[in-house]
Amino acid sequence: MKNVLVIYYTQTGQLSSAVKATLLPLENDPEVTLHFEQLKPVKAYPYPWSYMEFFDVFPETVHGIPCELQPFSFDKEKNYDLVVLAYQPWFLSICIPINSFLQSESAKKVLNGKPVVTVIACRNMWLSAQEKMKAQLLKLNAKLVGNITFVDKSANLISLITVLAFVLGGVKDKFLGIFPKYGVNENDLKIAPTYGLPVLKSIKTDNYNFLQDDLVKAGAITIRPNLMIMEGRGKVLFPLYANYISKKGPSGNPKRRTRVRIFGIVLPTGILILSPIITIISHLAPLIAPKKIQKEINYFSQNSLR
Ligand SMILES: Cc1cc2nc3c(=O)[nH]c(=O)nc-3n(C[C@H](O)[C@H](O)[C@H](O)COP(=O)(O)O)c2cc1C
Structure with missing residues (x-):
């Protein structure tokens, strides 16, 4: 019997439906037992978010400051054969609940020496968060053997509108009846x-050497050059602005409201202005530096940390 621990966090159920569908082949196999563990912060994050609440979690998310989680139900002494970590990126970083788990004593125990598969469901920017995940897993002596992603395939500006309607307005169907539904779809x-099949094969043979290649072939990784370039900018600027807000106090401190509010205006405006420019650059970049772009795509498609 193979035992798999699935750690996940979800607010609206998008990620849980994606990870459960992915793991169907394992669920249906009589030789595999899955233990699903949904992380629950003691103080739940709101859904839908208010504008201030949403942008106020930015500094703590970027800095990786943990929140308190409710007790876990899994057996941390158990020797799991595989751990699946299913998470959302928040502000190009690991979302706070999953990051809090990674900093817990239980994570130290249960992940030590273990193969890990990550499942990400997000708008479309997960590369920087996954780099942070790679670093965290290395610290925990875990081995990242597979990564599966679910991204919103709409154009960047369309999904910017639909994600804001989704997180701030609670719109789960087509926004205004004309925009495509946000996020994970039918x-x-x-x-x-089909992403779960190679995972099942690996767990049964105890061989994860070819898992990521199989996942890439199955289409589990989507990397768009324009978004890769855009994320590179955000990755540099976000920590600077997170520090700037944090100087005014911790989460919820009224003294930092103005700086949070400015961020809430600058971020969507920045994406709005930069998105078309970067899309043009990204069409030219493969012509000017084809090898460099392909090298970056290959790097982010695999699991080691540079
Ligand atoms: C605070 C916050 C920040 C987010 N930042 C990002 C991001 O940087 N990149 C991205 O692709 N999606 C981002 N998203 C979207 C989430 O990754 C995800 O699609 C959404 O929260 C729905 O997940 P759930 O239904 O499983 O709760 C963010 C969402 C929230 C709530």
Whole structure:
């Protein structure tokens, strides 16, 4: 019997539906037992978010400051064969609940020496968060053997509108009846089990050497050059602005409201202005530096940390 621990956090159920659909082949196999552990912060994050609450979690998310989690139900002494970590990026970083788990004593125990598969469901920017994940897993002596991603396939500006309607307005269907539904859709859920098949093969043979290659072939990784370039900018600027806000006090401190509010205006405006420019650059970049772009895509498609 193979035992798999699945750690996940979800607010609206998008990520849990994606990870459960992915793991269907394992769920249906009589030789595999899955233990699903949904992380629950003691003080739940709101859904839908108010504008201030949403942008106020930015500094703590970027700095990786943990929140308190409710007790876990899994057996931390158990020798799991595989751990699946399913998470959302928040502000190009690991979302606070999953980051809090990674900093817990239980994570130290349960992840030590273990193969790990990450499952990400997000708008479209996960590269920097996954770099942070790689670093955290290395610290915990865990081995990242696979990464599966679910991204919103709409154009960047369309998904900027639909994600804001989704997180701030609670709009789960088509925004205004004309925009595409945000996030994980029916088609993603249909394809998801095909990502689970190579995971099942690996767990049964105890061989994870070819898992990521198989996942890439199955289409589990989507990397768009324009978003890769854009994320590179955000990755540099976010820590600077997170520090600037944090100087005014911790989460919820009224003294930092003005700086949070400015961020809430500058970020969407910045994406709005930069997105078309970067899309043009990204079409030219493969012509000017084809090898460099392909090298970056190859790097982010695999699991080691440079
Ligand atoms: C505070 C916050 C920040 C987010 N930042 C990002 C981000 O940097 N990149 C991204 O692709 N999606 C981002 N998202 C979208 C989430 O990754 C995810 O799609 C959404 O929270 C729905 O997940 P759930 O339904 O499983 O709760 C963010 C969402 C929240 C709430």
